[in-house]
Each structure stands twice: as structure tokens, then as C-alpha cells.
Amino acid sequence: MSVDDSANRSANHSSANQGHVDSRSADQLYASEREVIERFSFDQQVVSVFPDMIRRSVPGYSSIIEMTGVLAARYAQPDTHLYDLGCSLGASSLAMAHLVRQRGCQIISVDNSEPMIERAQQLIDGATVATPTPITLHLADVQQFPLQMASVAVLNFTLQFIASENRDAVIERIAAALNPGGILLLSEKICFEDEQEDALQSDLHHAFKFNNGYSRLEISQKRTALEDYLQPETIEQHRQRLLKAGFKSVHVWFHCFNFMSLVAYR
Numbered sequence: 001m002s003v004d005d006s007a008n009r010s011a012n013h014s015s016a017n018q019g020h021v022d023s024r025s026a027d028q029l030y031a032s033e034r035e036v037i038e039r040f041s042f043d044q045q046v047v048s049v050f051p052d053m054i055r056r057s058v059p060g061y062s063s064i065i066e067m068t069g070v071l072a073a074r075y076a077q078p079d080t081h082l083y084d085l086g087c088s089l090g091a092s093s094l095a096m097a098h099l100v101r102q103r104g105c106q107i108i109s110v111d112n113s114e115p116m117i118e119r120a121q122q123l124i125d126g127a128t129v130a131t132p133t134p135i136t137l138h139l140a141d142v143q144q145f146p147l148q149m150a151s152v153a154v155l156n157f158t159l160q161f162i163a164s165e166n167r168d169a170v171i172e173r174i175a176a177a178l179n180p181g182g183i184l185l186l187s188e189k190i191c192f193e194d195e196q197e198d199a200l201q202s203d204l205h206h207a208f209k210f211n212n213g214y215s216r217l218e219i220s221q222k223r224t225a226l227e228d229y230l231q232p233e234t235i236e237q238h239r240q241r242l243l244k245a246g247f248k249s250v251h252v253w254f255h256c257f258n259f260m261s262l263v264a265y266r
Helices: 003-016 044-057 061-075 091-099 114-125 164-177 195-211 216-226 235-244
Strands: 081-085 106-111 135-139 150-156 178-189 249-256 259-265
Touching: 044 061, 044 114, 061 091, 061 150, 061 178, 061 249, 061 259, 081 091, 081 164, 091 106, 091 114, 091 135, 091 150, 106 114, 114 135, 150 164, 164 178, 164 235, 178 235, 195 216, 235 249, 235 259
Parallel strands: 081 106, 081 150, 106 135, 150 178
Antiparallel strands: 178 259, 249 259
């Protein structure tokens, strides 16, 4: 039995346990066949379905967001900045804001997509529970945004969209801005040096998406849209870059198929 066949047998059961998704916010961007598939962009269309898209596309996403808040609360230092770099709709920012209670901390959230920032501001303004730590949003490129006096930095699925030749500089800037004892939380889609392992983990990821209601056409078309834009690296490549930038140690705290989260200690 193939991975996809196994996923197909359980798709109905999985859908029944995921709760109702408003059709207006359901991700159907690649449901119809396209003659021309343009490069993926974090535009208004993507923003409108982003919560559904990322929930159905990234294994363990909700746990990654929740634990981002838990880890930030553990390592946040008084009177420092907590950076959410590539914040999208601010999920990590809100997770940190609800749990971080250190005196004088401020969460600074940065994204280069104007629709993302606008929607994130609406979600933060509409939060039903007041957060002990304030959030400030900035429309900017994380590669140029000034960083200073940080105790926590978050790069959740951001580095993979930055050109490979610029990634060292991004990590070095973050390391330089972090106080001793600070952390970087890095979540990424990854690849594997072994071709068979890489193919298997990719297949399992596709099965996860298929089980969440995406058709093979949707999976294929989105993969094409992301080709040459989302460029994954191996865990060892990430680890070596972080150590070279001055982090004392690096640990994997989440790993499912071809997705992982690292915590790097300054």
C-alpha cells in the first residue's frame, strides 16, 4: 500500500475531526488547473486563506506556535526586545505576548508583505484577552531591519524564502543582536542528503496534505509555484551556520517529516 493510498483511507475520518472551516477562508487557491503557474507570493489572496493553508500544509504548526510562546517566556530577559522576523499574521507574536511577563519587554514583529501586516494588526487589535507584553508591527525586510538588545528572536518558516547566499548574514545579524543567554527559534522545511530519505519524507508530507483535503492537483501546482522560491536546507547546514555565527549550542526540539524547529543558544 502506498503512502497516498493509506492517507486516502483515513481522509474522511480526519476531515470529520478537524471542525468546520468557513468556505470563504478555506484554501482553494490551487484547486482549479492553471495554464500558467506564477511564483508563490504572500499577497492578499494568500493572506485571506493563510490560517487554513498553513494548518493543512505544515505538520505540527499549532504546536510549534504554542511552544514558541513557552520557550520565549523561559528565556525572555527584562527590558529587551523579542523579534518575530517574518511574522506573517502574528501567530508567534501573540503566543509570546500572552506568556512573556518579564518587565519592560517589547515584541517587534516584521514582515515584508503589506497584506500580512495589515491583517496581523487587525488580529492583534481584535485579541479578546489583553496581553502583558506589547506588540509593534513593522512593514520591512528582515534582512535590513535594525536589531538590538534582544533576548529572543523567532524565524518561523522565514529563512527558507531568503536567497541562500544571504542567509549567513541574516543569522549573523541576529546573533550579534542577542544578549548572552538569549535564544533564536528557527523553524524550517528541510531536505535530506540521502536521496531516498528525501523522497520518502517528501512523500509523507504530501500524504499529510492529501489527508487534510488537498487534491493531487493542488499539491502539484503549489509545489510548482514554490519551486526555486522556497529553498530548503539540511539540518546540518542550519546547525553549522548557527555555530559559525556564534551560537554556543543548537538543539532540535521539533521534527516531523521534512519540517523541524531548532533552538539556538547565544
